[in-house]
Amino acid sequence: MAKQPLIELQDVSFQYEYTNVLNNISLEINEGDFLALLGPNGSGKSTMLKLILGLLKPSSGQVKLFGQDASKFNHREWIGYVSQKSNSFNSGFPATVREVVASGLVKKLGLFKRKSKNEEKLVVEALQSVGMEDFINRNIGELSGGQQQRVFIARALVAEPKLLILDEPTVGIDYENVQSFYNLMAHLNKRHDMTLMLVTHDVDIVSSKISHVACLNKTIHFHGFKDEYMNLSKDQLNEWYGYSVRKIHNHKEGEQC
Numbered sequence: 306m307a308k309q310p311l312i313e314l315q316d317v318s319f320q321y322e323y324t325n326v327l328n329n330i331s332l333e334i335n336e337g338d339f340l341a342l343l344g345p346n347g348s349g350k351s352t353m354l355k356l357i358l359g360l361l362k363p364s365s366g367q368v369k370l371f372g373q374d375a376s377k378f379n380h381r382e383w384i385g386y387v388s389q390k391s392n393s394f395n396s397g398f399p400a401t402v403r404e405v406v407a408s409g410l411v412k413k414l415g416l417f418k419r420k421s422k423n424e425e426k427l428v429v430e431a432l433q434s435v436g437m438e439d440f441i442n443r444n445i446g447e448l449s450g451g452q453q454q455r456v457f458i459a460r461a462l463v464a465e466p467k468l469l470i471l472d473e474p475t476v477g478i479d480y481e482n483v484q485s486f487y488n489l490m491a492h493l494n495k496r497h498d499m500t501l502m503l504v505t506h507d508v509d510i511v512s513s514k515i516s517h518v519a520c521l522n523k524t525i526h527f528h529g530f531k532d533e534y535m536n537l538s539k540d541q542l543n544e545w546y547g548y549s550v551r552k553i554h555n556h557k558e559g560e561q562c
């Protein structure tokens with residue numbers, strides 16, 4: 306059966322008041338893809354995610370989610386999002402881990418729906434999936450950056466999204482935890498058929514997990530299978546990015562660029 310595109314950008318351009326950020330972006334992300342979005346600082350990655358999430362409207366072109374125009378899309382609970390700055394709570398923030406994760410259910414259950422037994426079960430399961438169930442009664446502000454990030458992933462997972470979008474999710478997390486974070490993402494992708502799109506600079510670490518790569522620098526220079534990306538030349542990447550970009554090691558000498 307042909308895979309359904311969950312995200313479609315059709316000739317999308319975007320500018321902030323004075324800054325032209327994205328030009329003529331056309332891209333499809335299909336059900337089951339695990340896509341790494343790469344690009345230098347300021348290349349428009351976060352802006353593109355915001356357009357997909359409907360937080361910004363394109364200046365021209367069309368964004369579709371699950372086949373529907375993004376502005377009319379009414380199944381927000383199908384999409385989980387973890388932003389770049391989610392793991393920076395100060396220690397006085399008055400919410401427990403349970404409350405933070407349960408707030409992720411609002412999209413699914415509605416704001417005024419009575420708390421059900423099921424809610425507690427979903428919260429515990431989401432925390433278990435990120436190995437944070439022992440922290441359920443702790444104040445979110447008392448956790449380390451990496452632990453907070455896991456809680457925010459659990460918050461995104463609790464509504465059981467079909468599509469998970471993450472903006473540089475491992476910033477400030479140590480190497481070991483980055484590894485286990487990507488193992489979790491691979492598990493969600495493979496075992497739970499979750500479609501994943503993430504902005505990352507951890508190309509080496511994530512390379513064994515992802516299926517696709519997109520290279521952005523104001524426009525999409527490349528979108529394809531990971532193996533095709535790995536066969537691109539250093540010169541080609543330099544031309545797009547204007548400076549050396551580290552490329553995935555393909556277990557061969559001299560491949561880095």
Ligand SMILES: Nc1ncnc2c1ncn2[C@@H]1O[C@H](COP(=O)(O)OP(=O)(O)OP(=O)(O)O)[C@@H](O)[C@H]1O
Nearest residue numbers: 321322324326344345346347348349350351352353
């Ligand atoms: N709210 C805003 N108003 C005006 N310009 C903005 C705004 N947000 C971002 N920009 C500009 O748009 C461009 C793209 O920014 P964006 O955050 O999308 O890039 P990015 O690829 O995510 O960068 P980074 O890797 O540094 O996070 C930058 O030149 C930035 O300065």
